[in-house]
């Protein structure tokens with residue numbers, strides 16, 4: 394249920410509606426918009442009596458939300474949400490900026506992290522990715538440098554003025570990771586780790602939520618709802634490919650997810666053509682396509698020596714490849730009147 398206030402409604406009237414909703418044992422979520430405030434309601438098991446709220450002073454309309462997800466739905470919030478990262482860097486929003494996040498799959502050493510950071514910063518990139526805690530299929534492969542990796546990321550931020558995105562793989566290390574990073578990444582394997590999602594929802598930090606390897610888009614949006622329901626509205630969605638019968642790629646990057654999600658949700662959505670294809674030579678073409686299909690940005694893996702990488706070397710772009718990718722993304726963006734951030 395969504396209570397839409399009159400354009401001229403006073404703050405006291407908005408507060409009064411919220412108080413009534415609370416007294417009914419429900420949770421109000423005021424959503425100030427450019428034109429008017431709306432108040433989302435969650436927590437109801439049965440249908441709420443629309444008339445009861447519709448007659449309150451300052452109320453224009455009461456709408457039943459048809460989707461099972463509420464706070465992430467466009468019905469609740471018609472305008473595109475812009476997720477602010479800080480220092481003028483953001484993802485999504487009305488003027489359709491293109492945001493690129495780039496860096497190695499894993500932070501392996503200070504030298505490796507710095508070489509890649511220098512190269513991506515030279516291309517104008519503002520957000521640097523790198524895993525310190527790695528969710529690996531095999532327990533015998535490189536698991537990440539952990540806290541040492543976070544310290545290196547902090548140095549990268551300091552040295553190059555880049556924002557940092559890194560993955561939190563469990564509730565035990567979430568607070569530590571959040572204390573270092575600018576964006577918390579929740580990986581595909583954790584998309585339905587509901588205790589982790591709830592804890593992330595209580596952070597005051599932007600979150601990148603990746604689609605699970607076999608998750609529907611409805612399930613992705615329900616997972617985002619867990620985060621918003623706890624109070625954190627700064628969620629960026631990520632299409633990173635799903636498991637199919639295809640064996641020419643590691644995963645199948647589902648580009649149709651972008652327009653589908655944009656129709657149903659106000660949250661920004663980016664793609665990950667690195668994990669979405671698993672092959673270096675497909676990352677740049679699928680990055681171009683992602684921008685063409687309306688993604689708010691991309692996240693890609695770049696390595697100074699891909700052949701020696703400790704994880705995901707086969708899909709890592711070389712530093713030269715990355716230069717080409719940025720030039721291509723810029724060209725596609727300009728056709729659509731979109732600027733690289």
Ligand code: PEP
Nearest residue numbers: 498580581582603633668
């Ligand atoms: C990653 O970004 O390195 C990663 C592990 O991604 P995903 O969760 O999409 O597999």
Ligand code: MN
Nearest residue numbers: 498694704705
């Ligand atoms: Mn990776």
